[in-house]
Amino acid sequence: MVKCSACGRFLSPTGAATCTLCPGLYHRACVGIPETGRSPKQWKCPECIAKKPKVGNVNTPVKGAEPSNTESEGSPAEKSEIVEKDIISESALDTSQSSDLSLELRLFREEIRQLRTEIQDFCAELCDVRGAIAVCNQRMDEFDSRLINLEKEVKVSSSRCAEVDKLEETVAQLREDLNARDQDLLQGDIEITNLPEVNGENPHHTIMVVAAKLGVDLDEKDIIFAERVGKKNDSSSQMEGGTRGRRVVVRLARPNLRESFLRSARTRRGITTEGLGFDLPARRFYVNERLTKKNKQLFYLVRETAKRLQWRYTWTKRGKIYARQGEGKPAHQIKSETDVDRVFGEVQVG
Template identity: 40%
Template sequence: MKSTATTKKWGRETSQTTDCVLISFFFLNEVLKRDNTPIKTSDSGNASADVQAPSPAERQHENVAEELRLFRSEFRAARDDIAGLRHEVAELRELITGYQARFEAVEERVKALEEQSQERASGGADYNELAGTVAALKQELSDRDQDLLLSDLEIAGVPEHPNENPSHLTSLIAQKLGVSLDERDVVFAERVGPRRLVPAASGTGGEASSEAVAGRARPRPLVVRLARRGIRGELLRAARTRRGVDTSGFGLPGEARRFYVNERLTRLNRSLLYSARQECKRLEWRYSWTKDGRVYVRRKSGDAAHRIKSEDDIGKVFG
């Protein structure tokens, strides 16, 4: 506001200066009009004629006329400069007005944030609504992440050895389950997760070979992404009907081990499934499973199934 008042004062002083210049110019112009003294010029046709030298009064009049012409040109330039300056002042006023409006908007936003902070501290309804919105957004993001894994399988329990071929292992597992699997049906197959060693028996010393270390290491899960969800569904159904299948006939060193074929879950859903199974075991609920990456539980046959979306749902369902 101070800058706006200064701008207005400067504009008034500029206008007064312009008025004074105009009055002076008018006065000098009137003086020039009243001066009717003729100016003698030489006759170009009569080269031999005598040229009379101008009198002092004539020279003075000529000087005054030249000064007036210069003053006119300078006045026009000053008038143009003043017009441009007025335009710049107008633009400056508009800019200041815009900044003032922005400052007011920022003040309103800061005030609104302060009010929201106070309501959050007091546990108001707006904070509860915001917390519910955040939880819904987290659930939506989790569902989207899980949808990206709808073509994936996670196979656990298959022994891991150096220089193994995960794609070949996948084909052997499919044959064991009685599902025909073409090489083009497998997008990729790989081990995931860090290696975890099983504690060695006491009394063993010395350096172990890579094969011995791989034998003591807990096998990492084998993740397989399939080109079609139909093949994934066939493998899951076959694994449910053929419980107890093992790695016999795979040509792997060591004794045969059971393996398990499951849906690949996000970290959140894997944690929810673990917590749900722990509660089912504690409260003697009979069923806990996943379908399309969603976690479900049921007390007994004939009861309604409950979907577990978050840790809060575990508290609500199992009470």
Template identity: 40%
Template structure:
């Protein structure tokens, strides 16, 4: 039976050292199934795997009956019978083969368990070595990280010291110049707001010194003023026309309270070019009066000017007073901006804030 492997240990079996099962036809080493080398093999011999499927009962040939004897005693008995040449019964051979065969799987299991245990030990040792190497690497990295943290900590301390010095300097500078900077910022914001408010009045004009009555029609008055100044207005050209401000009453009159000064008439036109034409006509016909305007009372002079914001109106009034005091000949407004010039040919000076009065008119205006 060359080339055949044992069904128990898996090794090759020679012709003289094999036992064939009569049921599964599997071949085993004699030592694997507990059959002595010099003893014969019983007819109808079955391997331990096939025997364990045989139903057991209380018959005398049941394998359980012979299990009380020790395997070593059966083996010695079979050896003695083989040496003496006595024939042995099939029952004895079967019982001896069963005892030895039943111990073979246990032996194989113990060998396999020992092999697996040795492999586990080897793997655990390898894992232990890897952990040791990893631990050494981590110790090196931790030492490097500690050194780097030390350097970073030193640099942070230096930066904090420099920051403290800069904060002290900034605090000292803020105490000395903080109020000036804040005032400058506030003044800039006020100037920007005033410029934006003035841009919203780009299509408005203000007519002052017009007699005021309760039943007047402001739109009709604006059309009459336009015709007088050479500009014809349609109804769609006038967005709004109304008196603004509070009434100024003269309570010292014996006839009762009377208006000492009429309120200005504010007109918003639909287009900017209409406003420019009306202002140009007012400059050309300087000195126009209320004659031919259907106004009550005697004819009196009226004035058409750009509408200014409250801040610009106050600056314009101060600029005219300063120019009158210091003999400046020209003070005017253009596109909501205030300008002043001392003599013809001089450079025009723009007035935007209170500080511009000292810059333009000098300290004389402050002393006055």
């Protein structure tokens, strides 16, 4: 709210008298401008007019002598008329000032009412913002708790994975140890394959005949046991020229006899069943170390891989599997399928 530069009371900018030289605003009644009329276009306030420098004017008439007291006093009727006019002008001035004050109060109340409305709207918006912030804080707390739980689960799962990996390594090591122990129990055994099988045969006699053909000095007391193993009369046992027969497993009493048996078989590679007393066409038979089921599968994989990659030598010695690419090349011991990929893979990469 602005104030009148003359009386110092509040006034409304609309309808106020505005000076063209200064920013001052005035009530129309304070500067003698009618309320309903228009303000002059180049109107100047009394202060700006008073500040305007005065210039000499020779045409200004000189005032005469002051009239005597008798002449200036006038008649009593005139004096009473003048007093009445002054009272009427003062009452009109008071009426106009009170009307201006009521207008100013109404405008001021309207502005206060609008300000209250704005403040109420602002408070409502502030409450909404506080509610939204509270919801966000709650969701952030939920996210924090979920993140903490997830971190705990990840730690537990990682520890469990580490424990599982350790257990798997332990199980693999135990299996390898059991397989090595089982192979040690077969140190005195040999295995003969592709010998014909006839009804009512004596495996001990068959082994004695095979030993004589290989040139091994073997006594019947040196054989702890000799027997056919495997499923009898399966579809895989039929071949051209008669029955191939199941494998013959022999356990010898002395380790040197086993080594002699295997050495003689390697020396006479390509030996056949001719002269062994079978009424069937001659065929090759094979004498090898007896391996555990796991080592037998691994040896088969090694032989097939060596054949595919044109490696010349694969053999077993005391239950251990070896492979060599050729003459002058190093021998590689293979204990697992991982070693197969490592040994033969390095050669392929190289």
